[in-house]
Amino acid sequence: MTERTKAGPIPSAQSRFDRRLLPPMLLGSVLNPINSTIVSVALVPIGVALGAPPAQTAWLVSALYLATALGQPVMGRLIDIFGPRRVFLVGTGLVGVGGVVGTLAPNLGVLIVARIILGFGTCAGYPASMALVRSEARRTGHDSPASVLTALAVAGQTVMAVGPLLGGLLIGVGGWRATFALNVPLAVVAVMLGLLRLPERAGTDPAPRHDRIAGRLDLPGMALFAVMLIALLLFLMDLRPDHWYLLVVTFVTGTAFARRELRAATPFVDLRVLGGNVPLLATYGRALVAYVVAYGFLYGFAQWTEDGYGLTPFHAGLVLIPTALMAITVSVATGKRSSVRGKLLTGAVGQIVACLLMLTLGADSPLWMLLVVALVFGVPQGSNSLALQNAVYHQADPERTGSSSGLLRTFSYLGSLVATATTAASYGQRADTHGLHTLAWVMLAAGVLYLLLTVFDRTLRHATTGR
Incomplete structure (x- = not known):
């Protein structure tokens, strides 16, 4: 029964969010940010060890995002069908496999394979958490507390900013291979937490029959989406005029994908619903x-601090600490505020200011200027990811929370791949100050576009995160 106090009824355990779910949710959600960020300070040491310039080591970043951009909606759809537990366990198990392959890799090609495995494996955590x-x-019959979504956002932001420092520490102790080996104990802990804490059938229909699974997965739709x-992504990762045929392939398969999804009884991506959800x-x-x-x-700033400014990987990671601290502060301060639009505008302005500051940096800049730039970048880091996550949770079809959350990550990784391609094109053989400024101009243009998309979106005026 529900107890009462003078202030009113006290919710029973059955009506409260099960806090035992938080450890596997948080760990699963940060596996991807860990692998996204920890490599940022390892690219230069890997390039030196394997004789690869920045244009080649950039594939270590692109490979992970290629896998995650494809794998996120696939994992999300599997979670919608089978529930979070099974997919979470398989995904985190793959993280361990990727860690072993990367640790033992003899050359850059095998390292890229390891990053692909890690990309697919880390896809499960975030959509599983949202489901x-x-x-x-x-x-419970109630919206989950805002603090839960805030905790997921803060965990990801913390790891994104602290990851380079952790990478620097690991490289200092065990070399760049230690950044891959870290995945093995993390995967073991994640699998154990998943086995012990995650419910058997949460977030899905009771035990789908095997004769219906293939139809519900929409394998032809997935294949067309993948191609x-x-x-x-291959076109974005190597922007050259002679790669025009990749755009043709994209257009043809995209058209076929749209026709398939509009006609399928159980589409992989329900374009009819998605198209009507502006x-x-x-x-x-x-x-x-x-x-x-x-x-x-x-990636661009971290590489420049090492190659163009002369910091060690460890000190390059230290420079990014203000980003983590500011991101956490902004997320905690705004996490319970209901306005999504306010968070997005804060992030938009923060991005523009940070990019303008980045344009002032040079090889002779005092260290405190680098710290100021890192601090300001923490504002959009803390505000944007939280607002975007909350927006998807409340805008998406409840029956497709997993796949909708996966698509959010897919679009995020498309952005990261554009950033990676731009970084590689800006730097070429060396991450110098001229390349940093070229990159900053592209980032500034993206920041202005983000601001315009937010200011002119009237649907945000009444959008709230809930309580």
């Missing part, structure tokens, strides 16, 4: 341009 939040809301996305589409567009800025800073 668990939704299933708990159904179980379309791979062709587009607010959700706008959120995906904002995610793409936001992560052009975020990952342009993360």
